[in-house]
Amino acid sequence: QVQLLQSGAEVKKPGASVKVSCKPSGYLIINYYIHWVRQAPGQGLEWMGIISPSSGSTTYAEKFQGRVTMTWDSSTSTVYMELTSLRSDDTAVYYCARAPRGGYWAYWGQGALVTVSS
Amino acid sequence: VLTQSPGTLSLSPGERATLSCRASQSVDSRYLAWYQQKPGQAPRLLIYGTSSRATGIPDRFSGSGSGTDFTLTISGLEPEDFAVYYCQQYGSSPFTFGPGTKVDIK
Numbered sequence: 001q002v003q004l005l006q007s008g009a010e011v012k013k014p015g016a017s018v019k020v021s022c023k024p025s026g027y028l029i030i031n032y033y034i035h036w037v038r039q040a041p042g043q044g045l046e047w048m049g050i051i052s053p054s055s056g057s058t059t060y061a062e063k064f065q066g067r068v069t070m071t072w073d074s075s076t077s078t079v080y081m082e083l084t085s086l087r088s089d090d091t092a093v094y095y096c097a098r099a100p101r102g103g104y105w106a107y108w109g110q111g112a113l114v115t116v117s118s
Numbered sequence: 119v120l121t122q123s124p125g126t127l128s129l130s131p132g133e134r135a136t137l138s139c140r141a142s143q144s145v146d147s148r149y150l151a152w153y154q155q156k157p158g159q160a161p162r163l164l165i166y167g168t169s170s171r172a173t174g175i176p177d178r179f180s181g182s183g184s185g186t187d188f189t190l191t192i193s194g195l196e197p198e199d200f201a202v203y204y205c206q207q208y209g210s211s212p213f214t215f216g217p218g219t220k221v222d223i224k
Contacts, residue, residue, distance in 0.1 A: 035213065045153075045161065045204055045215040059211050095160055104151050104166035104208060106173070111160055 002026040004034075004096050004109035011115045017084040020112045022096035023077065030054035033099050034079045036070060038092040039111075048094075051079060086116045120205055120216035128224040135192040137219045139205035144185045149209030152181055152190045155218075156201045164203075165190060195221070 007021040022034060036048040049060035051070040058070045069082045083090060093111040119142040129135055139150070147168040153161035163172040165181035168188060178193040192199055200223050205216040 037215075044217045045155075045206075047213045047215065050211070050213070061212050099208065102149070102209065104163060104172075105206075106163050106166075108160040108162075 002098070002107045004098060004107055006094075006096060006109040006112045009113040009115070011117065012086050014087055014116055014118055016086050016116075017082060018086060018114050019080055019082040020094050020096075020114065022079045022081070022109050024079070024098060025077075027098075029077060031100065033101060034070075034072075035097045035099060035105065036068075036081045037095045037097060039095070040089070040092040043092075046092075048081070053079065083114075086114075088116050090114065091116045120207060120214050122203075122205060122216035122219045124219060125217075126220045126222060128222055129195055130224045131195050131197055133195050135190075135195055135199070135221055137190040137192075137203055137205075137221075139183070139188040139190070139216050141186045141188075141207065145188070145207045146209050147184050147188075149207055150181075150183070150188050151206045151208055152179075153204045153206065154199075154201045155204065161204065192221075 003025050005023045010018050012018050033050050033052050035050045038046050048064050051058045053072040067084050071080045093113050095111045096109040097105040098107045099105045121140050123138045150168045152165040155161045164175050164179050169181045180191045182189050202218045202220045204218045
């Protein structure tokens with residue numbers, strides 16, 4: 001069955017970086033894109049960007065340009081999302097989700113809570 | 119930009135829920151989705167392509183609309199349906215979500 005397994009919760013200090021992983025299984029990974037979405041406490045869903053594991057190409061939301069990097073490690077079949085220069089308002093649950101090109105997002109990871117606090 | 123109304127809908131089990139999603143510009147109906155989210159859980163896909171139910175979604179959930187106005191209808195609320203619902207356009211970047219409608223128990 002399709003699964004997206006994310007890394008665990010992290011606590012970071014302001015100014016630090018965090019790298020969240022998402023390991024897909026149960027399907028041919030190169031046939032789908034991976035999106036990253038975050039949700040601050042009590043807030044809605046915010047799209048951060050997309051990566052194609054087959055090509056490594058990425059598109060980031062304008063808000064995160066310059067601070068986010070999404071990568072695919074073919075040796076471990078894992079997607080990573082790194083966010084730098086963390087601020088307190090980056091405290092959120094970070095989700096990965098799978099979608100075909102132009103398709104709907106039927107499968108999501110369980111989420112990874114990132115807390116930014118001094 | 120997607121806006122959803124109302125922000126909160128207070129209803130009793132068995133009642134019909136009508137949730138609205140309005141776009142600031144026309145959305146291709148092939149790329150409009152609805153999600154349900156419960157506390158501590160990831161979003162769950164309910165509807166894609168405006169009106170197609172995702173696998174395993176009961177038929178009390180239905181979607182409709184076109185252009186800039188879309189609707190999610192829950193024909194008779196079950197206890198497990200009390201949650202937050204988000205609409206989303208997934209046709210092109212940026213892949214935006216509405217702010218959500220919370221359906222709570224009256």
